[in-house]
Amino acid sequence: MTDGTPVPDDRELAGYVRHFARARVLVVGDAILDRYRIGEARRLSPEAPIPVLRPLRDLDTAGGAANVALNIATLGARAVLCAVVGDDAAGETLAGLLRETERTDARLIVAPGRPTTAKTRFIAGTQQLLRLDEETTEPLDPGTAAALLRAVEAALPDIDAVILSDYAKGVLCDAVLGPLLAAIAAHGKPCIADPKRPDFAAYKGVTVLTPNELEVAAATHMDARLDSEAIGAGRAALDATGGAAVLVTRSAKGLTLVRRGRDALHLPARAREVADVSGAGDTLVAALAVAMASGAPLAEAAMLANVTAGLSVAKPGTATVSQAELLTALHAGGLASTDRKVQGLEEARDQVAVWRAAGLKVGFANGCFDLIHPGHVHLLTQARAGCDRLIVALNTDASVRRLKGPTRPVQNEDARAIVMASLSPVDMVVLFDEDTPLEMIRALRPDVLIKGADYTVETVVGADLVQGWGGRVLLADLREGHSTTGTIRRMALPAKAS
DSSP: OOSOSOOOOHHHHHHHHTTGGGOEEEEEEOEEEEEEEEEEEEEEOSSSSSEEEEEEEEEEEEEEHHHHHHHHHHTTSEEEEEEEEESSHHHHHHHHHHHTSTTEEEEEEEETTSOOOEEEEEEETTEEEEEEEEOOOOOOOHHHHHHHHHHHHHHGGGOSEEEEEOOSSSTTOHHHHHHHHHHHHHTTOOEEEEOOOSOGGGGTTOSEEOOBHHHHHHHHTOOOSSHHHHHHHHHHHHHHHOSSEEEEEOGGGOEEEEETTSOOEEEOOOOSOOSOOTTHHHHHHHHHHHHHHTTOOHHHHHHHHHHHHHHHHTSSSSOOOOHHHHHHHHIIIIIOOHHHHBOOHHHHHHHHHHHHHTTOOEEEEEEOOOSOOHHHHHHHHHHHHTSSEEEEEEEOHHHHHHHHOTTOOSSOHHHHHHHHHTSTTOSEEEEEOSSSSHHHHHHHOOSEEEEETTSOGGGSTTHHHHHHTTOEEEEEOOOTTOOHHHHHHHHHSOOOOO
């Protein structure tokens, strides 16, 4: 970053990620069916010097604007897709894929006589042998264009941001793009455009334009390889659109964010390794829009998009990045400090939703944990072994006083929370002020409820609730000779004379 403003750390960025579930993003553009015909090639054809592919499996995935919508949904937000398909088998396949995607509302306009854009890749091992493109780049007919605009108008009131995913397949034609931008502006929605036209003036009015290095160079007739050149080309592009910013994507060189009235920001690439850049632009623009729709300022949204794209290119094929993966990456970048594990109930509920969406089993233990001793560590280690993520609910100081008397706790709730969060078996710490954790159990709905073996299932608070929604109760073994009360008693004894 170059403008002298404080650089947000990964903890601050993660705060926006935890609100992704509230974001609603509309995608308009060219939906594509990506087909992969995967096999093995062990001989050449006798008819021509080409390999003979023996098919092993087929894979169909959503591409183009449909992949952008899929990325939005995978990040935990809600996606609405307005796009066009043909009245053909490829269109039916693409519609079926989108119906199977949670958090995606696909409002597809069927255009009779127009083929669904489909790209078929023939692959042997990791080598792509051939790509077959079935498509048209002709502009939409007036009836289809009008139907698409009506679908967009119906969606706009209920969304937080718009993405224009232009793959130059004719959907964002002149008859659509101008009225579309006017409608977005009339509703006051931020708009991010991933451009393919050589004249950026066509996107006049977008909030953020996201060209790559080659696209911005071609549109502005300016070199963009060096940092200073990327800034100059970005400013020329900004003049053409009249928007708030241009985000130039520069592959291994990262991103250059050019904002109106502000210094430019250079964001180094966050990818640790690159396996495949397919679809990375879709991932980046999806993350940028979701972050902005979640309340992130533009610079922070660009940083989150940068991290997300880095995770995407580390995966083979056209890949998406989940909210849980993004949070994990931010933790790895320095967020794993102990106080980050200490969360309020709202944050905890959001995090549990992320874990559960990733198929992880959530455990829940509770107690005062006033002075941590080996018995506590032994119990928590067993608890963590019984689940994928462990939440520990701590009684607040007021709650401990009501349960243990006016001389307790020995350590205040902040100190107890920090010590608890520093233990490796613990993934999250939450404080509760009630005498029992019953309301917190109801809110977080754990899969496993853990208490010591000095309890029975019948006496564990919340056991009936957890068992009622299909969870289980784990009674962990206790180590004798370790207790907080015993430790405090020994501390109060006079020291023996030597």
